[in-house]
Amino acid sequence: xxxxxxxxRYVADLANLKLxxxxxRxxxxxxxxxxxHVDRLKEIDTSNVEPMAQVLYEAEETATLRPDRERPGLxxxxxxxxxxxxxxxxxxVPEVIKR
Amino acid sequence: MDIGSxxxxxxxxxxxxxxxxxVELATASLQFAREENPKTSAYLTFAEDRALEAAGRVxxxxxxxxxxxxLAGVPVAxxxxxxxxxxxxxCGSKLLASYIPPYDATAVERxxxxxxxxxxxxxxxxxAMGSSTENSAFGPVRNPxxxxxxxxxxxxxxxxxxxxxxAVVALGSDTGGSIxxxxxxxxxxxxxxxxxxVSRYGLTAFASSLDHIGPFGRCVRDAALLLQVIAxxxxxxxxxxxxxVPDYLAHLDGDVKxxxxxxxxxxxxxxxxxxxxxxxxxxxxxxxxxxxxxxISLPATDYAIxxxxxxxxxEASSNLARYDGVRYTFRSSSSATLSDMYRNTRGEGFGxxxxxxIMLGTYVLSSGYYDAYYLKAQxxxxxxxxxxxxxxAEVDAIVAPVSxxxxxxxxxxxxxxxxxxLSDIYTITGDLAGVPCMSVPCGKTAEGLPVGMQIxxxxxxxxxxxxxxxxxxxxxxxxx
Numbered sequence: 001x002x003x004x005x006x007x008x009r010y011v012a013d014l015a016n017l018k019l020x021x022x023x024x025r026x027x028x029x030x031x032x033x034x035x036x037h038v039d040r041l042k043e044i045d046t047s048n049v050e051p052m053a054q055v056l057y058e059a060e061e062t063a064t065l066r067p068d069r070e071r072p073g074l075x076x077x078x079x080x081x082x083x084x085x086x087x088x089x090x091x092x093v094p095e096v097i098k099r
Numbered sequence: 100m101d102i103g104s105x106x107x108x109x110x111x112x113x114x115x116x117x118x119x120x121x122v123e124l125a126t127a128s129l130q131f132a133r134e135e136n137p138k139t140s141a142y143l144t145f146a147e148d149r150a151l152e153a154a155g156r157v158x159x160x161x162x163x164x165x166x167x168x169x170l171a172g173v174p175v176a177x178x179x180x181x182x183x184x185x186x187x188x189x190c191g192s193k194l195l196a197s198y199i200p201p202y203d204a205t206a207v208e209r210x211x212x213x214x215x216x217x218x219x220x221x222x223x224x225x226x227a228m229g230s231s232t233e234n235s236a237f238g239p240v241r242n243p244x245x246x247x248x249x250x251x252x253x254x255x256x257x258x259x260x261x262x263x264x265x266a267v268v269a270l271g272s273d274t275g276g277s278i279x280x281x282x283x284x285x286x287x288x289x290x291x292x293x294x295x296x297v298s299r300y301g302l303t304a305f306a307s308s309l310d311h312i313g314p315f316g317r318c319v320r321d322a323a324l325l326l327q328v329i330a331x332x333x334x335x336x337x338x339x340x341x342x343x344v345p346d347y348l349a350h351l352d353g354d355v356k357x358x359x360x361x362x363x364x365x366x367x368x369x370x371x372x373x374x375x376x377x378x379x380x381x382x383x384x385x386x387x388x389x390x391x392x393x394x395i396s397l398p399a400t401d402y403a404i405x406x407x408x409x410x411x412x413x414e415a416s417s418n419l420a421r422y423d424g425v426r427y428t429f430r431s432s433s434s435a436t437l438s439d440m441y442r443n444t445r446g447e448g449f450g451x452x453x454x455x456x457i458m459l460g461t462y463v464l465s466s467g468y469y470d471a472y473y474l475k476a477q478x479x480x481x482x483x484x485x486x487x488x489x490x491x492a493e494v495d496a497i498v499a500p501v502s503x504x505x506x507x508x509x510x511x512x513x514x515x516x517x518x519x520x521l522s523d524i525y526t527i528t529g530d531l532a533g534v535p536c537m538s539v540p541c542g543k544t545a546e547g548l549p550v551g552m553q554i555x556x557x558x559x560x561x562x563x564x565x566x567x568x569x570x571x572x573x574x575x576x577x578x579x
Contacts, residue, residue: 008458015416015461016423016438017454018446026451027458030516034459037517038405041475044482051477052484055294055308055338055533066334078201084430091425096437 002035003028102131103264107321110172110267114161121161121172125154125216128174132218132265139241139250141259142219143179144187150174153216160214168214170328175210176266178257179220180227180303181312183207186217190303191225191235191253194422194429194448204301205336206270206312206329213328218266221256225450226419227272227305229253230280230522233513234452241509242284244547248506251281254315258285261315268325269315274305275407276501276526278313279538283501283551286540288322288568289315293558294533295340297326298333306414307338309407309530319539319569323347326561342559350562351569356389358567361494365400366525371504373544378500380577381541381552385498388570395494397486400528402479407527408520409463409476415453416460422448455516484532487555496567497555500525501538505548525553535561539568542577552577 005028012019012027019027073079076089085092100119113119119127129147136142160167182188182200189195203211211217224234232240232255240255242248243263250259254271258281261269271278273291282289290313297312304310312329316322330344362382367375382392424430424444431443449457463472490497502522512519529536535558538551552571556564 003462007462011458011462011465014465015457016420016441016445017449017457018442019454020446023451023454027455030455031459031462033517034408034520035462038409038472041402041405041409041472041479044399044402044479046475046478046482049478049481051474052481053477066337074201079426081201082198082428083426084424084428093425093437094434094440 001032002039003031102127104317105267106318107170107173107267107324114157114167114172121154121157121216122151124172125150125174125218128216128218128265132260135263135265138246139243139259139263140238141221141240141256141263141265142176143189143222143237143256144220146183146186146217146219149186150216150218153211157214157216168212169324170210171214173215173268174218174266175215176219176221176257176260176269177207177217178223178254178269178271180223180272181207181270182301182303183217183220186220188220189237190227191223191237192448192450192453193236195427196236196429198428202301205298205333207301209329210270210325215328221254221260221269223256224253225453226303226415227253227274227277228415228452228456230276230519231507231512232256232281233509234450236450239509242506244286244549245506247508248548249284249509251284251506253277255281257315258282258287258289261285261287261317267316268321270325270329271313271315272302273311273313273530274309275411275530276523278311278315279501279526279536279551279553280523282315282538284506284549286543286549287315287317288319288537288539289313290322290326290537291529291535292326292330292561293340293535295338296330296535296559296561298336298339300333300335304418306411307418308414309411311530319565319572320348320351322537323351323565340559345562347562347565350566352566353570353573355567355570358390358496359494360385360390360392361395361490361497362392363395363397363400363490363497363499365397366499369503369524370500374500374502374504374550377542377550377577378552381571382498384574384577385571388574392498393494395490395497397490397528399479399482399486403483403528403531404520404524406476406479406483407523407531408459409472410480412456412460413464413473414460416457416464419453419457452516480531483528487532487534491557496563499553499555501551501553502526505544505550529555534558535564537564537568539571540576
């Protein structure tokens with residue numbers, strides 16, 4: 001077994017994801033099956049291979065950098081337009097620190 | 100005018116000859132799309148006001164004798180992971196059911212500047228995660244060729260819209276096959292351009308190193324023209340390429356004599372017999388056109404699925420962190436603390452497949468597992484890219500099946516995530532290597548289900564890929 005229910009709960013916690021007990025059981029089985037399959041990666045020799053950090057094509061290293069110029073932002077009204085709760089130009093969230 | 104089979108050329112000629120106005124065509128297209136939609140659920144939102152306004156501008160330009168642009172009056176459908184200013188963009192998710200973006204994606208801006216008319220936003224798997232469009236929070240899309248079957252995914256709505264004729268062309272997105280696989284299942288042309296060819300600005304991020312925007316069309320020419328319009332450098336996406344965009348249409352001359360094509364043996368192992376037969380016939384038809392087809396090997400293919408599901412989920416777990424109930428419309432109603440609000444919002448908002456991928460991605464990036472999974476997968480990704488570099492030293496293009504099987508039944512694979520992932524087995528390699536690739540219709544099974552042939556080319560060699568696809572299409576596909 002590659003992953004236990006306890007590890008599933010731990011990972012869900014890292015991901016800020018609330019799971020039901022039924023989901024924990026289901027994901028334990030699903031992730032286990034997938035991780036067993038993914039283990040095949042160990043078979044392939046990569047000892048002299050660099051990781052592919054980005055998709056490369058022939059261009060100079062700086063070719064895709066744009067000049068660092070100021071441009072107008074969204075503005076707070078537009079930025080807040082989709083917020084579930086806002087006020088006084090801010091996003092509103094439940095209490096973080098007790099007064 | 101048969102609205103369901105219009106091409107871009109026919110729209111241009113019709114407007115020029117005053118057979119119809121752009122507003123008339125937009126009105127008729129919207130009505131047709133609304134009538135057809137119950138059969139497939141291809142659209143989530145119709146863009147009536149926006150379409151008529153855009154069409155009005157095209158008509159004004161025509162009246163003044165100005166050039167209305169290469170896409171003038173053409174009805175276009177846009178996948179709902181691509182943002183449209185002021186027009187609801189859901190990403191197929193409950194989390195964004197009422198999200199109204201404050202800006203347009205660059206691809207959207209460019210296609211509208213070229214005179215294109217956006218008729219609506221198309222259904223898709225939630226955040227483009229899936230291979231069947233069954234993961235949409237708004238219900239599945241049905242395949243126009245067989246209503247009990249999936250249209251493929253994740254761009255199933257865009258593929259179905261073009262196949263049923265409610266849009267002339269459409270935009271989709273491809274991270275592991277999400278354009279080519281639905282194009283193949285729905286019998287249309289679907290193109291995944293070179294990574295960086297089209298700006299990703301305004302494409303909701305799933306796996307940033309793998310995400311592409313690309314076109315669908317009912318013929319190669321239309322898909323190539325839509326790519327022409329949206330391609331090119333965009334300062335708002337630093338991964339977009341400076342390379343000049345060639346005139347794709349100028350190269351559709353049918354001349355493919357002497358072209359060297361590779362047929363990778365790793366892509367022929369697990370095909371259904373009908374898909375295998377159609378690909379074999381397609382190869383014969385390419386030989387008749389004067390192409391030289393040779394057997395090649397892409398040995399790292401066997402590890403592509405595993406490599407992909409590590410890298411894509413790792414990137415997704417990070418990209419989807421932003422849906423936390425603060426900025427994007429949906430928030431769980433009862434949470435006493437900030438941390439509970441994050442957890443409850445995400446737990447209630449995401450569907451099962453997104454949760455599964457967030458979990459897998461978080462796991463492979465978590466402390467102690469990074470080297471074994473993520474770093475290893477990035478190295479294997481280099482090997483997969485190297486396979487293509489080696490192959491393209493010997494051949495001009497690669498031909499292969501798109502999917503091992505034609506469209507499957509709705510519900511058939513939804514409870515078996517691994518089986519669903521394996522349906523992308525021949526498409527994910529192109530995304531991992533960042534090479535241009537496409538699906539072109541090659542024929543139908545006895546049951547009438549479309550099968551697509553895949554063409555892959557070297558980075559930025561879309562021109563060669565289109566020329567081959569167009570010649571194949573003109574020759575009548577596999578039956579030529």
